[in-house]
Amino acid sequence: MAKKIPMRSCTGCGAKKEKRELIRVIRTPEGSIVLDGSGRANGRGAYLCRNPECLEKARKKRALEKSLGAQIPEEVYERLSEGLAREQRSGGSLGGDHAG
Numbered sequence: 458m459a460k461k462i463p464m465r466s467c468t469g470c471g472a473k474k475e476k477r478e479l480i481r482v483i484r485t486p487e488g489s490i491v492l493d494g495s496g497r498a499n500g501r502g503a504y505l506c507r508n509p510e511c512l513e514k515a516r517k518k519r520a521l522e523k524s525l526g527a528q529i530p531e532e533v534y535e536r537l538s539e540g541l542a543r544e545q546r547s548g549g550s551l552g553g554d555h556a557g
Contacts, residue, residue, distance in 0.1 A: 462475050462476075463475070463476040464476065465479050465504040466504065467479060467504055467505055467506045467511050468503045468504060468505060468511075468515045468520040468521055468524050469505055469506060469508075469510070469511030469512060469513070469514035469515035469518075469520065470506060470508075470510075470511050470514055472506065474506065476496065476504070477496070478506075478507070479504040479505060479506060479507070480492060480493075480504065480505050480506075480507055480541070480544070481493040481496050481498075481502045481503070481504055482502065482503050482504070482505060482521060482525070482537065483498055483499075483500035483501060483502045483503075483525075484500050484501045484525040484526065484527050485498070485499065485500040486499060486500060488527065490521075490525065490527065490529055490533045490537070492537060492540045492541075492544075501524075501525050501526060502525075503515075503520075503521055503524035503525055505521075505541075507541065507544065507545065508541075509538060509541050509542065509545075512534070512537060512538055512541055516534050
């Protein structure tokens with residue numbers, strides 16, 4: 458029997474993709490917004506494609522705020538954007554970059 462691959466939706470573009478293809482953004486129990494490189498950190502999560510355009514779409518629609526149930530300050534979006542850019546340059550490893 459084949460192992461089921463978890464699918465998730467990007468909060469920016471709405472595309473359904475395999476979980477490992479997306480980046481998880483979480484609101485920690487302490488209330489900070491963090492890029493979750495492992496995909497397993499505790500907290501309320503939302504997923505984004507590894508594309509800065511999807512972060513922009515999510516920002517304009519306030520989709521991350523709705524998914525995470527928290528106000529997200531502009532500086533956190535800037536740190537998320539920097540984290541995505543760093544992740545693209547490094548070839549796909551986030552390593553748990555903090556964004557808030």
